[in-house]
Amino acid sequence: MAHDTHEQVDPVSGTTTTGHEWDGIAELNTPLPRWWLWTFYGTIIWAFAYMIAYPAWPLVSSYTEGLLGWHSREAIVADLDALKAQRATMTAKLAETPLEEVSANPELLAFAMAQGKAAFGDNCAPCHGAGGGGAKGYPNLNDDDWLWGGKIIDIEQTVRYGIRSAHAETRQGMMPAFGRDGMLKRSEIAAVTDYVRSLSDLPVEKGADLETGARVFAESCSSCHGETGTGNHELGAPSLADKIWLYGSDRAVIMETLWNGRGGMMPAWQGRLDETTIKALTVYVQTLGGGEK
Structure with a gap:
């Protein structure tokens, strides 16, 4: 890079250069448009006027109020x-x-x-x-x-x-933790999971013990969800036969629900x-x- 302090004029455009040159390419000293400069100066004046007229600067425990006394x-x-x-x-x-x-x-x-x-x-x-x-x-x-x-x-x-x-x-109602609290064995939870999925015509595990599942459901679930699993508004117990699942219908999700219970708020x-x-x-x-x- 070469640097020349003497004013030079670009022979093609007729514009003076800054004296900077890179690989034979000179930097033109093209001034900013006058309208742009006045606009820029105007924004500076506007900014100072705004700071005086409106709340602007934070103080130790307050802020400048501004001459107009306006507050958002x-x-x-x-x-x-x-x-x-x-x-x-x-x-x-x-x-x-x-x-x-x-x-x-x-x-x-x-x-x-x-x-x-x-x-x-x-x-x-x-x-x-x-x-x-x-x-x-x-x-x-x-x-x-x-x-x-x-x-x-x-x-x-x-x-x-x-x-x-x-x-x-408030309304109260909670799904018990049948597994965690020892009310049902894991095998019983697996059986009732398959039975509950069958109520919504969802596929069940091959060899699923639906008979045991129906018995467990009648003994442990029907008091809230109804004998046919259609739910109970008084208890906030959802229908298990309409294919609408609040937490999902996957077998693992239903088993988790039965094991740990649910209680949204x-x-x-x-x-x-x-x-x-x-x-x-x-x-x-x-x-x-x-x-x-």
Whole structure:
């Protein structure tokens, strides 16, 4: 690389060079466009003006207030108050309407659906998915298969008080650990696993002892899941005959469930959401899967 401090002019473009040259290629000293420079200087001036007008610099225990006295938190509160005022009429109407009658009013139903969808996205989607499709251990809300009942009043109770939550009125129900707690032998768990899979017409192990499985099921499982395995909403015991499995239908998964038990938890939303939001959320959740009449 050669360096020349004397001004040089590129013979092809007529532009002066910086004096730098690499492998015979000279670096042109092309000035930035004037409009770009003024824009750049303008952004610097704007930045200083912004720092003076708005909160900007952190201090030891506070921050600079800015000459305009504007705060983003206060702006958000004002926007939320304005939104509440805009919704006040419909919110009051929703609060006054019995839950069972909301769906009979198209305008009120549309309002409840919109508010419920927003509440679902903020509070329920992390577990049940954005569209309510669920995941392993988190029920699918789109399939109208309800552990604790799909009637509007059932769903409201679940939303309001949760499942196995800290609320005094929460629903309780748990799958026992038949293997870990010594209630069933491993061979009995294997037999009842095959029997349970047969209830949903799933393939069973060759040579499976379905007779023993049926006996174990009748003695240990039917009190919760029913004699034919159709479930019990009062206990939150799922149907074992509909091919819908909360934790999966693989033989190993079912054996693990029987051995260690299951006991998922849903939080209680009462006290965390206001009454109209709980009502709107209930209506929205029921519509995802159609619910029960």
